[in-house]
Amino acid sequence: xxxxxxxxxxxxxxxxxxxxxxxxxxxxxxxxxxxxxxxxxxxxxxxxxxxxxxxxxxxxxxxxxxxxxxxxxxxxxxxxxxxxxxxxxxxxxxxxxxxxxxxxxxxxxxxxxxxxxxxxxxxxxxxxxxxxxxxxxxxxxxxxxxxxxxxxxxxxxxxxxxxxxxxxxxxxxxxxxxxxxxxxxxxxxxxxxxxxxxxxx
Numbered sequence: 001x002x003x004x005x006x007x008x009x010x011x012x013x014x015x016x017x018x019x020x021x022x023x024x025x026x027x028x029x030x031x032x033x034x035x036x037x038x039x040x041x042x043x044x045x046x047x048x049x050x051x052x053x054x055x056x057x058x059x060x061x062x063x064x065x066x067x068x069x070x071x072x073x074x075x076x077x078x079x080x081x082x083x084x085x086x087x088x089x090x091x092x093x094x095x096x097x098x099x100x101x102x103x104x105x106x107x108x109x110x111x112x113x114x115x116x117x118x119x120x121x122x123x124x125x126x127x128x129x130x131x132x133x134x135x136x137x138x139x140x141x142x143x144x145x146x147x148x149x150x151x152x153x154x155x156x157x158x159x160x161x162x163x164x165x166x167x168x169x170x171x172x173x174x175x176x177x178x179x180x181x182x183x184x185x186x187x188x189x190x191x192x193x194x195x196x197x198x199x200x201x
Contacts, residue, residue, distance in 0.1 A: 049181055051189035053172045055136075055165045060158055061186045065151045069119045071159040076107035085115055085126040089142025101128070112163065116156040118147075125152035129160040136164035138174040157187055 074082055083098035106113050110131045115123035127141035138160060143153045161172055176184050181191065 047178055047194055049176045049178065049194040050192050051174050051176055051181070051184050052192050053161075053188040053190070055161065055170050055172060062151055062154055064155055067118045067120075068152065068155060069117050069121070071114055071116045071156050073163075074106060074113045074115060076103045079103045079106050079113070081115060081123055082106070082113040082126055085123045085144065086140055086142055088144045089126060090140070112160065114156055114160055116143075116152045125156045127153070127156050127160055129164050131164060131167055131169055134168060134170050136161065136167075136169035136172040138172055141174075154183070154187065161187070 079098055079101055080094070082101055083094040086092075086097045086101075087094035101113060105111055112129045112131075114127055114129070116125040117123050124147040125141075125143040128137075128139040130137035130139060138157060141153050141157055143150075164172060172189070174184065174189065176189075
């Protein structure tokens with residue numbers, strides 16, 4: 001993968017995840033806030049770990065949850081469904097999510113918002129795939145608290161990766177918090193870089 005393409009993809013990805021990294025509330029996909037620097041007026045809010053996976057030769061890493069009915073791509077007019085699941089997964093207001101992932105955004109053929117649904121039709125996990133010149137960005141993968149650690153996010157992510165590969169993606173990339181690195185490593189991702197995000201205090 002060329003360095004210029006990687007940097008371009010990273011910039012596109014950062015725009016997609018900005019609304020969740022700006023939240024100060026912790027979730028299972030966020031790292032602990034670091035100490036505040038009073039001298040500079042900046043807070044170290046979280047460590048960002050850039051991970052990459054080549055798409056060739058990867059297979060599923062586990063079984064399908066017993067109550068999973070399907071993983072599906074949402075239509076543009078279902079942006080409120082994505083906002084509800086992502087908001088509940090990350091502890092942010094659904095209105096914050098829907099201000100980024102609008103109907104117009106979901107109508108873009110390069111951006112796919114997905115949900116995993118139970119047999120009763122309840123969406124319990126969500127995530128986004130962003131296709132850009134052979135690169136697939138994975139963003140905002142989360143599961144509603146009462147459904148975590150059952151495999152929903154894994155199956156959802158694997159579905160996004162498969163569909164991205166069918167659409168021509170040869171490489172996938174994402175940002176992870178330190179505690180989710182093992183999850184993404186099991187899906188074939190490896191760390192390429194990490195840094196700490198700063199915000200004004």
